[in-house]
Amino acid sequence: MRIKISNGLLIDPANTIEAKHDIFISEGRIAAIGKQPDGFTIDQTIDATDCHVIPGIVDLRARLREPGLENKATIASETRAAAASGITTLCIPPDTTPVLETTSVVELIHQRASEAGYAKLVTLAALTAGLKGEHLSEMAMLKKYGNCVGVSNGLKPVTNNLVMRRAMEYAASCGLTVFLHSEDEGLAGNGCAHEGAISTRLGLAGIPETAETNAISRDLLLVEQTGVRAHFCHISSARAAQMIARAQYDGLPVTADVTAHHLHLTEMDIGYFDSNCHVRPPFRTQRDKEALISSLATGNINAICSDHEPHDADAKLAPFGETEAGISALETLLPLALRLSEELSLSDVIDRLTNQPAKILGIDAGTLSLGEKADICIYNPTISWQMKASNLLSAGKNSPFEGWELKGKVMHTLLDGKVVYSA
Amino acid sequence: MKRHDIQLDQEGRLRHFLTIEGLKKQMLLDILDNAENFTSVGNQQVKKVPLLRGKTIANLFFEASTRTRTTFELAAKRMSADVLNININTSATTKGESLLDMLRNLEAMQVDMFVVRHKTSGAAHFIAQHVAPHISVINAGDGSHAHPTQAMLDMFTIRRYKQDFTKLTVAIVGDIMHSRVARSQIHALNTLGVPEIRVIGPQTIIPNEAAQLGVHVYHDMHQGIQNADVVIMLRLQRERMEGALLPSEHEYFNMFGLTEEKLKLAKPDAIVMHPGPINRGVEIESSVADGPQSVILEQVTYGIAVRMAVMSMVLGRSSLTENQGSQTDAN
Numbered sequence: 206m207r208i209k210i211s212n213g214l215l216i217d218p219a220n221t222i223e224a225k226h227d228i229f230i231s232e233g234r235i236a237a238i239g240k241q242p243d244g245f246t247i248d249q250t251i252d253a254t255d256c257h258v259i260p261g262i263v264d265l266r267a268r269l270r271e272p273g274l275e276n277k278a279t280i281a282s283e284t285r286a287a288a289a290s291g292i293t294t295l296c297i298p299p300d301t302t303p304v305l306e307t308t309s310v311v312e313l314i315h316q317r318a319s320e321a322g323y324a325k326l327v328t329l330a331a332l333t334a335g336l337k338g339e340h341l342s343e344m345a346m347l348k349k350y351g352n353c354v355g356v357s358n359g360l361k362p363v364t365n366n367l368v369m370r371r372a373m374e375y376a377a378s379c380g381l382t383v384f385l386h387s388e389d390e391g392l393a394g395n396g397c398a399h400e401g402a403i404s405t406r407l408g409l410a411g412i413p414e415t416a417e418t419n420a421i422s423r424d425l426l427l428v429e430q431t432g433v434r435a436h437f438c439h440i441s442s443a444r445a446a447q448m449i450a451r452a453q454y455d456g457l458p459v460t461a462d463v464t465a466h467h468l469h470l471t472e473m474d475i476g477y478f479d480s481n482c483h484v485r486p487p488f489r490t491q492r493d494k495e496a497l498i499s500s501l502a503t504g505n506i507n508a509i510c511s512d513h514e515p516h517d518a519d520a521k522l523a524p525f526g527e528t529e530a531g532i533s534a535l536e537t538l539l540p541l542a543l544r545l546s547e548e549l550s551l552s553d554v555i556d557r558l559t560n561q562p563a564k565i566l567g568i569d570a571g572t573l574s575l576g577e578k579a580d581i582c583i584y585n586p587t588i589s590w591q592m593k594a595s596n597l598l599s600a601g602k603n604s605p606f607e608g609w610e611l612k613g614k615v616m617h618t619l620l621d622g623k624v625v626y627s628a
Numbered sequence: 629m630k631r632h633d634i635q636l637d638q639e640g641r642l643r644h645f646l647t648i649e650g651l652k653k654q655m656l657l658d659i660l661d662n663a664e665n666f667t668s669v670g671n672q673q674v675k676k677v678p679l680l681r682g683k684t685i686a687n688l689f690f691e692a693s694t695r696t697r698t699t700f701e702l703a704a705k706r707m708s709a710d711v712l713n714i715n716i717n718t719s720a721t722t723k724g725e726s727l728l729d730m731l732r733n734l735e736a737m738q739v740d741m742f743v744v745r746h747k748t749s750g751a752a753h754f755i756a757q758h759v760a761p762h763i764s765v766i767n768a769g770d771g772s773h774a775h776p777t778q779a780m781l782d783m784f785t786i787r788r789y790k791q792d793f794t795k796l797t798v799a800i801v802g803d804i805m806h807s808r809v810a811r812s813q814i815h816a817l818n819t820l821g822v823p824e825i826r827v828i829g830p831q832t833i834i835p836n837e838a839a840q841l842g843v844h845v846y847h848d849m850h851q852g853i854q855n856a857d858v859v860i861m862l863r864l865q866r867e868r869m870e871g872a873l874l875p876s877e878h879e880y881f882n883m884f885g886l887t888e889e890k891l892k893l894a895k896p897d898a899i900v901m902h903p904g905p906i907n908r909g910v911e912i913e914s915s916v917a918d919g920p921q922s923v924i925l926e927q928v929t930y931g932i933a934v935r936m937a938v939m940s941m942v943l944g945r946s947s948l949t950e951n952q953g954s955q956t957d958a959n
Contacts, residue, residue, distance in 0.1 A: 405836075405840065522726070523754065524753075
């Protein structure tokens with residue numbers, strides 16, 4: 206199949222391209238940009254007039270709930286939602302059931318994904334056995350035989366500093382990046398909202414900023430000691446962003462991401478106990494939100510991700526503190542990112558969604574260089590649509606953005622040169 | 629879209645009673661005035677008025693309580709309503725039945741009002757958002773969030789003794805962090821125009837952001853209680869000794885317990901209040917709890933009248949004038 210994508214504005218931050226170019230695809234790869242190669246016969250033309258053509262989005266963290274929680278969602282349902290959102294690669298954290306610590310689980314995940322055929326998955330292996338924070342996982346074999354791109358303990362803490370040191374050392378010698386959810390278990394306690402004005406008013410157990418910063422501070426010291434490459438997941442506070450920036454300035458091999466929802470919502474959005482705003486880490490203050498955006502603009506926070514957590518309806522139908530945390534976020538990722546146009550250039554927004562996350566994962570994706578696999582998202586930036594949870598393709602309808610007017614509609618998504626979604 | 633005013637119906641009348649926050653001053657005064665009218669019912673030979681005849685009220689207590697449940701029950705019965713007492717202890721939840729399923733079952737029993745107490749903040753809002761439209765919800769305490777009828781009976785008590793809210797200094801002593809009573813009191817006192825509200829306790833049990841609620845924070849009891857017109861002592865839960873919040877009851881009493889000696893620092897005519905049940909020798913000395921300045925038992929009595937007022941306003945959504953009998957003394 207030979208495809209021409211015509212008349213679109215090509216935005217490829219990795220190659221600093223932002224210009225009108227036609228794209229020619231052959232055998233699933235980018236064959237040419239701009240000029241039609243000699244002898245190239247076109248089987249299909251995709252008209253991208255008024256559209257932006259960008260590398261397929263690489264989502265650093267999405268829980269697809271399979272295996273283990275298929276009552277919430279499946280790999281098939283969520284990768285389909287991903288394709289409709291311009292996302293072509295998703296990174297799966299290891300907190301599946303069973304835990305992603307054997308190659309059989311990895312194989313199952315890849316098999317389900319290829320059966321569905323909507324998106325590519327990469328996996329993070331468990332950092333510690335059973336995510337219990339006690340023993341090392343077989344991470345070297347998971348890398349070798351399961352192609353795991355990194356290690357992580359999911360949302361579970363590694364409380365024992367010695368275990369964390371050893372795990373980082375071992376990961377470093379395997380050449381694996383450690384993906385960290387830095388949260389001090391004791392300080393976070395049974396909290397469910399940012400410890401601040403809103404939690405005080407509503408009588409909700411708070412999660413203080415220090416739950417994040419204290420854990421990051423320990424992790425940074427151990428990164429420095431062990432030399433492991435570390436990625437900090439879903440930074441939520443200004444202070445944490447500052448600590449990451451400082452560590453990068455000092456030359457530590459660290460990167461960080463932020464979720465799209467933390468760039469738009471604050472503790473205020475909890476209103477009167479809106480359980481769709483129950484998320485971990487919690488939404489913090491306006492000041493934190495603005496600091497996260499500027500840190501993303503400077504590149505100290507490297508990437509935006511969905512942190513997709515689809516839930517069944519019952520998971521959110523309870524008093525706030527008794528609900529499960531998380532947001533169904535695949536389908537709002539791109540439009541929410543595009544909403545940052547005042548603070549970031551368009552090219553930078555796309556960079557944080559494609560090129561940067563691919564670099565963090567160390568995978569060949571996130572660019573439209575010649576010869577690269579043709580994972581492409583084509584969206585119309587001017588079409589606006591009203592967010593309705595009931596219209597989400599994801600099995601999880603848990604979104605706090607109900608009723609928001611969002612701009613940017615995905616028209617086509619290509620995976621290895623094949624159209625997997627068309628609006 | 630989020631509806632933040634689910635307490636009020638389209639005409640701005642009370643449809644549910646979930647929190648003091650957001651209610652207008654006049655609404656609070658109406659509750660107090662109506663309660664004033666109801667205080668006489670308990671002194672009549674026949675302690676009943678027919679205001680809520682034919683209505684069914686279910687007390688849903690997911691958390692144990694004797695006093696609050698009893699006063700709600702009495703208030704309902706004095707207005708001739710039928711009362712169902714449903715104590716849902718933890719065993720019901722371990723059966724796996726969800727809160728929502730339980731509500732659906734009770735709705736099927738044609739109940740008009742739920743009086744709800746629950747250990748989780750926001751439970752009353754949650755229930756109000758999900759009940760059938762003809763059912764009203766009264767919050768009898770949700771987690772650390774709100775206990776609005778308790779706050780209103782406290783306001784009623786204060787008004788009985790002090791009349792003008794706008795000249796008062798009110799000190800609230802104890803575990804503000806975990807207290808739904810304190811949060812509701814603070815909202816009510818602010819709405820009613822009390823110029824000086826103080827909260828007193830060590831930093832471990834006063835939220836960092838307490839000042840945003842419109843109070844002054846004191847960590848020293850002697851300073852905090854100075855010249856107060858009203859001293860409200862909060863109950864100290866035993867479990868606060870765990871988790872490194874406080875060292876011991878002994879130390880707490882020494883530093884923050886209300887003794888005759890400390891009470892002397894308040895105004896000579898200061899009243900002492902407590903939402904009960906009292907921990908004698910922990911937050912308050914017996915001689916103060918039983919002393920001349922204590923109005924703790926009056927609070928309990930007024931609690932019935934205030935709950936009658938709230939229930940009749942919510943359920944009848946009719947002013948007393950339509951049903952006026954012997955109890956009206958037109959304010």
